[in-house]
Amino acid sequence: MPAQPIGAPAPLHGRIPAGSAVRCEERDFSLYVHVPFCSVRCGYCDFNTYATDDFGNGVGLGSYAQDAVAELEFAQRVLRESGVPDRPLYSIFFGGGTPTKLPAADLVTVLQSAIELFGLQKGAEVTTEANPDSVTRDDLFELRAGGFTRVSFGMQSVIPSVLEVLDRTHTPANVPKVVQWAKEAGLQVSVDLIYGTPGETLEQWRESAQAAVSYQPDHISAYSLIIEEGTKLAAQIRRGDYQMPDNDLMADMYLAAEEIFSAGGYHWYEVSNYSTTEATRSRHNYAYWRNQDWWGIGPGAHSHINGTRWWNLKHPVPYAHKVREGLSPAAAREVLSAETRRFEDIMLQVRVIDGLHISKLDGSRSPQDIESSLDWLQAQGLIEPRARSEGRVQLTLQGRLLGDAVTRELLPDL
Amino acid sequence: MSPLATKPPKPAATNPEIIRNFCIIAHIDHGKSTLADRMLQATGVVTPREMKAQYLDRMDIERERGITIKSQAVRMPWEVDGVNYALNMIDTPGHVDFTYEVSRSLAACEGALLLVDAAQGIEAQTLANLYLAMENDLTIIPVLNKIDLPAAQPEKYAEELANLIGVEPDEVLRVSGKTGEGVEDLLNRIVELLPAPQGEPDSPARAMIFDSVYDSYRGVVTYVRVVDGKLSPRQKIKMMSTGAEHELLEIGVISPEPKPTDGLAVGEVGYLITGVKDVRLSRVGDTVTSAQKSATEELGGYEDPKPMVFSGLFPIDGSDYPALRDALDKLQLNDAALVYEPETSAALGFGFRCGFLGLLHLEIVRERLEREFNLDLISTAPNVIYDVVAEDGTSQRVTNPSEFPEGKVATIREPMVACTIIAPNEFVGAIMELCQSRRGTMGGMDYLSQDRVELRYRLPLAEIVFDFFDQLKSKTRGYASLDWKFDGEEEADLVKVDILLQGEKVDAFSAITHRDKAYSYGTMMTGKLRELIPRQQFEVPIQAAIGSRIIARENIRAMRKDVLSKCYGGDISRKRKLLEKQKEGKKRMKMVGRVEVPQEAFIAALSSGEESKDKAKK
Structure with missing residues (x-):
């Protein structure tokens, strides 16, 4: 996992400041469950995950579900103590790590306990990530029966040499099989792809994108590989074992994905996400981009309640000790100012198809400045004129490629 | 044992007959400051405990670069055959930029030591200063230094010196500033060979200023050589070029720290303090006389310093502009040759157009601004007056x-x-x-x-x-x-070459060049900028033009992808901080139209040619 942000000390009682407790009833409330176990550590991955099942001290795969439930109970108590009204869950997402390293029964235990404590909105989305190699047909049926509605497979690529650079061990041929099983189980299916792996050609990427489309999942995420500090891959690139892919190739790969996904009946709704219909968009992820509330369960997980962000202790052992004592496992937190919240709103909402409401910018700079920024973005072909006339900033295809530049243009001066 | 003077002569009452005024002409690194150190020790004015290397070079920058920027004058007692002499050593700058200061220092002396490294031979600047000394009718004592070096070739270079000044090779003294060998003999020869100063003790006072130094505690300390008459404490004095009058708060000699005396008389060298705060009120070359009984004729040779090289100095952080102005004001107190006026550059913001005596002067001023005043500066390519x-x-x-x-x-x-x-x-x-x-x-x-x-x-x-x-x-x-x-x-046949980014002229890169060189300047600068300016979201043409005629062109290709791929719950704080940093970084960019140009690009593009070409190759 990347180094956690620097924040203020988080109180052991875990209660959120009064300023963040007001008007929460207007906001959606989701749950993220972080499962920090993997069979192997992939060279590019910087998530908080560990290739071991047992940390000693009575902490490990076997104690995970119980500790997660303890934090869920803690969450319910603390939100109540903070004066936040009970809200049924809008969505739940099990990520990792590899959540399916846990027995399906444990995943269901955690899920059921969450539902019991908070309740579930009608139509709520309950997703788990899964490794195409480690999940069985029975597992998928068991998950569906236990309340899961959606599964997201880490497919990454169909090219063996690319998977090798990424250290991915799964067999590409397993992916269509598990996608099929998941559909049979009645789960919505998403697949994750990675492009821009060192050495990958445009043709190889097109092949992977085509393959993903041919499995007909409901949803595809396609990320350009980010070389994170401290990963094995970063060291390999520093040593010169691999070459970083060049910016132009990355752009061409994005355009290729756009073309292939569109042709396959998928529509973009966020910079890196595509779905068959509006209904198959990831409701959980969309909640992040709308800057809604969520509680993150598990080591290193991040939470956000109405302007207060915190993140848990990274290592499973100290994390487990805290939750077992009924104390907050948070490592640090930040209470955001109104300005910072606006900054985040701009940064997140620019990324999605519904876009940023231009009214969000009011007061951040002079109206003339804002207009001239928008004029320029439009002249550069980065934002849709039509959406602008409706009061929204919506990225064009060109704009998606330069999304951060658009964001910087819209952000108020520091 | 060194023959330390038993009864050093008393300042203000010293017979000119026993005074010897001399300077040392030497190239950088030929050991002038080390030899001066040895003379200070041999004459006992600095005790072994007080000794430090390059005793007379006060500024850090002087010590580090091994150069002398400001002059010093030290009075040393020396006894020969039972007579106590007063030797005044005037330490002068050696660089061509300061030729005028050198000429004034020479005018304050009767003799000069021509000091040459016995392993290197005479260098061009030494030669120039030697000619200057000869024009001033100074008695020259040729000295080879560093004879202790294994690579020393005293025979060869003694002959070279002998040919230059018309003496016999064996008249060239041989010393080692490092070991002290030959230093006492040198002091004896100074007494023996150099003429005593001459002047009219009863005429109205006339003293020549050969340097002026600003001291933050005492104000301006002015170094003078008295030619005629006498200057006394509390006396009213007059600067002859301006007619300005001041009271002499303190007068004295340096030996080697300032010591107040009852005055300075004919032939003596020392300092005076009047309480003025600006060296421009006490200018090198000016004549000091008494206010009551003024001399009618100046000593001559006074010139206003003429800046020859100009460069724009701009703070990298625009908010440092007032600090830069204050710093220049302070430096000017000590540097009458430094001139500046505000300048506004579209590309670099607010700064100053500064005039310097030469390139070393520019470099020194810039370095002092950066070090002593903690400023980060961009200087534009130096140019001359057309x-x-x-x-x-x-x-x-x-x-x-x-x-x-x-x-x-x-x-x-x-x-x-x-x-x-x-x-x-x-x-x-x-x-x-x-x-x-x-x-x-x-x-x-x-x-x-x-x-x-x-x-x-x-x-x-x-x-x-x-x-x-x-x-x-x-x-x-x-x-x-x-x-x-x-x-x-x-x-x-000179032309101005402009550099345009996306059609906008970047004033900082404009240059006046010979027509034959315009093309090579244009291709060099556009090439450099193509390497130095990061890709933008759009293509950026870089052009070099004479008037409206384009003579060179490069392109910075557009940055085609600039978006963080993943942004989920746990990424938000990190991503926000990244964007904040990028925004912060953008503030430090100079905007040329819509093109963001990093400060480093300006610095690198304006730094001297070859170096950055090498960098670009890598």
Whole structure:
């Protein structure tokens, strides 16, 4: 996992400041469950995950579900103590790590306990990530029966040499099989792809994108590989074992994905996400981009309640000790100012198809400045004129490629 | 044991007969400061406990670079045959930029030590200062230093010196500033060979200022050599060039720290303090006289310092502009030759157009601003003064490319310099090639000894202000030495080359060059900028133009993808901080139209040519 942000000390009682407790009833409330176990550590991955099942001290795969439930109970108590009204869950997402390293029964235990404590909105989305190699047909049926509605497979690529650079061990041929099983189980299916792996050609990427489309999942995420500090891959690139892919190739790969996904009946709704219909968009992820509330369960997980962000202790052992004592496992937190919240709103909402409401910018700079920024973005072909006339900033295809530049243009001066 | 003076002569009551005033002419690194240290020790004015290397060089920058910028004058007692003498050693700057200061220091002396490294031989600047000393009718004592070095060739260089000043090789003294060998003999010879100063003790006082130093506690400390009459404490004095009157708060000698005395009399060298706060009120070369009984005639030789090289200094952080102004104000207190006026550059913001005596002066001022005042600066490429006559006959002095007339010009005249280069003869070809490529015309060539040659060239000043010296050094493996002096003006076919980013002129990169060199400047600068400016979201053409005619063009291709792929719950704080940092970074960018140009690009593009070309290659 990347180094956690620097924040203020988080109180052991875990209660959120009064300023963040007001008007929460207007906001959606989701749950993220972080499962920090993997069979192997992939060279590019910087998530908080560990290739071991047992940390000693009575902490490990076997104690995970119980500790997660303890934090869920803690969450319910603390939100109540903070004066936040009970809200049924809008969505739940099990990520990792590899959540399916846990027995399906444990995943269901955690899920059921969450539902019991908070309740579930009608139509709520309950997703788990899964490794195409480690999940069985029975597992998928068991998950569906236990309340899961959606599964997201880490497919990454169909090219063996690319998977090798990424250290991915799964067999590409397993992916269509598990996608099929998941559909049979009645789960919505998403697949994750990675492009821009060192050495990958445009043709190889097109092949992977085509393959993903041919499995007909409901949803595809396609990320350009980010070389994170401290990963094995970063060291390999520093040593010169691999070459970083060049910016132009990355752009061409994005355009290729756009073309292939569109042709396959998928529509973009966020910079890196595509779905068959509006209904198959990831409701959980969309909640992040709308800057809604969520509680993150598990080591290193991040939470956000109405302007207060915190993140848990990274290592499973100290994390487990805290939750077992009924104390907050948070490592640090930040209470955001109104300005910072606006900054985040701009940064997140620019990324999605519904876009940023231009009214969000009011007061951040002079109206003339804002207009001239928008004029320029439009002249550069980065934002849709039509959406602008409706009061929204919506990225064009060109704009998606330069999304951060658009964001910087819209952000108020520091 | 050194024959320490038993009864040092008392200042203000010293018979001129027992005074000897001398300076040391030497090239950088030829050991002047070390020899001065040994003389301070031999005469006992500095005790072993107080001794430190380069005792007289007070500024850090002087010690580090091994150069003298400000003059010093130390009074040392020395006894020969039972007579106590007062020796005044005037330590002078050695660099061509400070030729005027050197000439005033020389005028304060009757003799000069010509100090030459016994392993290197005489260098061009030493030669120039030697000629200056000879013109001032100084008695020259040739001295070879560093005879302890294994590589020393005292025979060879003694002959070289003997030929130059017309003495016998065995009259050349041999010393080692490091071991102290020969230093006492040298002191004896100073007493023996140098004439005593002469002056009219009863005439109205006249004293020449040969340096002025600002001290933050005491105000301006002025170094003078009394020619006629006497100056006393509490006396009213007058500066003859301006007529300004001041009270003498303190007067004294330096030995080696300032010691107040009852005054200074004929032939004596010392300092005076009047309480003024600005060295420009106490100018080098001016004559000090008494206010009541004033002299009628100045000592002569006074000149206003004339800046010859100009450069824009801009703070990297625009908010440092007031700090830069304050710093320049403070430096000017101690540097009468520094001139500056506010300048606004579209690309670099607010700064100052500064005039300097030469390149070393520029470098020193810049370094002092950065070190002593903690400023980060960009300096634009140095340029010289051009005399531009427009077609309608009006003439204009241009010190900044931005002042270059846009319309037709009739003639442009540029300052010329006469250069002397001394080098081993194997490098003659390389030097001639370099000088020719810099529009030089050869004036002559002489062999100083069998294998050392003096070349004389006339060159445009503009051709030597940028990187000429570096080039000369690198083409001669460091052996060549250079001296130059101004040598009139000449008409030249000069043009202004502008650099445009996306069609917008970047004033900081405009340059006045010879027409034949415009193209190479244009391709060099556009090439450099293409490497230095990061890709933007759009294509950026970089053009070089003379007027509206494009002479060179490069393109920075557009940055095609700039978006963080993943942004989920746990990424938000991190991503926000990344964007904040990028926004922060953007603040430090200079905007040229819509093009973001990092400060580093300006610095690198404006730094001297070869170096950044090498970087670009890597």
